[in-house]
Every structure is written in structure tokens, then in C-alpha cells.
Amino acid sequence: AQSVAQPEDQVNVAEGNPLTVKCTYSVSGNPYLFWYVQYPNRGLQFLLKYITGDNLVKGSYGFEAEFNKSQTSFHLKKPSALVSDSALYFCAVRVAGGGNKLTFGTGTQLKVEL
Amino acid sequence: GAVVSQHPSRVICKSGTSVKIECRSLDFQATTMFWYRQFPKKSLMLMATSNEGSKATYEQGVEKDKFLINHASLTLSTLTVTSAHPEDSSFYICSAARVSGTGTGNYGYTFGSGTRLTVV
Numbered sequence: 323a324q325s326v327a328q329p330e331d332q333v334n335v336a337e338g339n340p341l342t343v344k345c346t347y348s349v350s351g352n353p354y355l356f357w358y359v360q361y362p363n364r365g366l367q368f369l370l371k372y373i374t375g376d377n378l379v380k381g382s383y384g385f386e387a388e389f390n391k392s393q394t395s396f397h398l399k400k401p402s403a404l405v406s407d408s409a410l411y412f413c414a415v416r417v418a419g420g421g422n423k424l425t426f427g428t429g430t431q432l433k434v435e436l
Numbered sequence: 437g438a439v440v441s442q443h444p445s446r447v448i449c450k451s452g453t454s455v456k457i458e459c460r461s462l463d464f465q466a467t468t469m470f471w472y473r474q475f476p477k478k479s480l481m482l483m484a485t486s487n488e489g490s491k492a493t494y495e496q497g498v499e500k501d502k503f504l505i506n507h508a509s510l511t512l513s514t515l516t517v518t519s520a521h522p523e524d525s526s527f528y529i530c531s532a533a534r535v536s537g538t539g540t541g542n543y544g545y546t547f548g549s550g551t552r553l554t555v556v
Contacts, residue, residue: 365442365529365547412479422468422533424545428479
């Protein structure tokens with residue numbers, strides 16, 4: 323069975339500082355990895371995904387994530403955080419050839435302060 | 437880009453009544469739609485997967501007679517919460533699957549904006 327772990331319930335960072343939101347996964351095949359962001363009372367917005375190829379994936383709003391197969395991680399990063407980045411972030415995985423269902427992590431609340 | 441319209445965004449209903457939530461893919465055909473339930477500050481729990489023209493596949497522990505899912509066309513899926521009770525109050529989100537290009541890696545997901553259901 324596939325699973326995703328987001329070890330931090332909340333991450334606090336000062337505006338202008340780099341941010342990292344952690345994600346590790348466990349799958350039995352090749353993973354397709356996703357990051358989504360959710361603002362209060364809204365659906366999920368796509369940020370980026372890793373399918374294959376370059377391990378560093380660049381996405382929307384200046385976010386990027388690095389796929390690390392040996393550490394089974396897919397941490398989300400941004401060089402300089404904005405207050406408007408404050409939201410709930412979800413990592414998700416889908417296994418190639420394992421159906422189309424996404425498995426989500428428990429979410430990490432990012433708070434960016436002035 | 438791909439857009440999924442979900443409505444209503446917010447609904448309050450009396451205990452014992454039924455509520456229908458609609459999810460439409462506006463500019464693409466979604467052969468598969470997913471319905472999730474989200475509790476406060478919690479992750480998304482997949483309730484069921486619906487494929488156009490066939491019966492929905494429910495996750496373990498989800499009552500299929502209570503959460504009726506219909507996917508009658510390639511652009512519309514509905515979730516009906518029957519005989520709603522206060523414990524059904526939650527945030528429900530749909531997601532439509534789409535394929536862009538060839539290869540399974542081009543499989544993407546577009547989410548609706550969610551429905552806040554409050555049962556009083």
C-alpha cells in the first residue's frame with residue numbers, strides 16, 4: 323500500500339526567509355508525486371508534480387521540490403517566503419500502474435510572518 | 437486551464453433531509469471523478485471513485501446508501517448525502533481526473549472549490 327508522511331503539522335517562517343515543507347513517501351512501484359496548496363474553505367490548487375526526469379521540479383508561485391529516491395522524499399521549497407504563502411500544503415502520491423487514486427499526506431500548515 | 441465547478445459552496449440543511457452536491461468539469465471530459473471528505477485541519481479522506489456510466493467504487497467504511505454518487509455524463513458527477521445527520525457536517529471536495537498527452541504520467545487532477553455542509 324502507498325502512503326505519504328508529512329512529519330510537521332505546522333511550519334513557521336519569517337517573510338523573506340527560505341521555507342521547506344517536508345514529505346516522505348512509501349510505495350511499491352514508481353511514484354508520481356504531487357504538491358497542492360489549500361486556502362481556507364477552498365479546494366486544492368496544484369503546485370507541481372514529479373513524474374520522471376529531472377529530480378528538481380519547478381512549479382507555481384516560485385515553489386520547487388526535489389525528488390530524492392534514496393531518501394524517498396519530495397520536500398517542497400521556496401527561496402523567499404511571502405505572507406501570502408500562508409496556507410495548508412498537501413503532498414500526494416500515485417503509483418504508476420497502480421490505479422488513479424491519489425494518497426494524501428496529513429497536511430502541513432505554513433505560517434509566514436512579517 | 438482545466439476548471440472544475442463545484443456547487444453549492446455552502447449549504448445548511450435540517451437533519452433528516454438530503455443534500456445534492458454537483459461537480460462539473462467545464463472545459464474537459466472527466467472519465468473519472470473522486471469525492472473526498474475533509475475534517476477540520478485534517479487531510480482528505482477519499483470516499484469514492486466514480487467512472488462515467490458505471491457504479492461508483494466506495495472506500496472501505498463509506499456507506500454507499502448514504503452517500504449516493506452518480507456520474508451520468510463525462511462532465512458531471514453528483515454526490516447526494518441522504519438523510520443527513522449532524523455528524524455528516526464536513527467539507528466535501530470533488531476532483532476530476534484528466535489525461536493530457538500520452539502516457540500515464542500525464543494524468544492530472546483538478547479539484548473543485550469544495551462544499552461546506554452543515555447539518556442542524
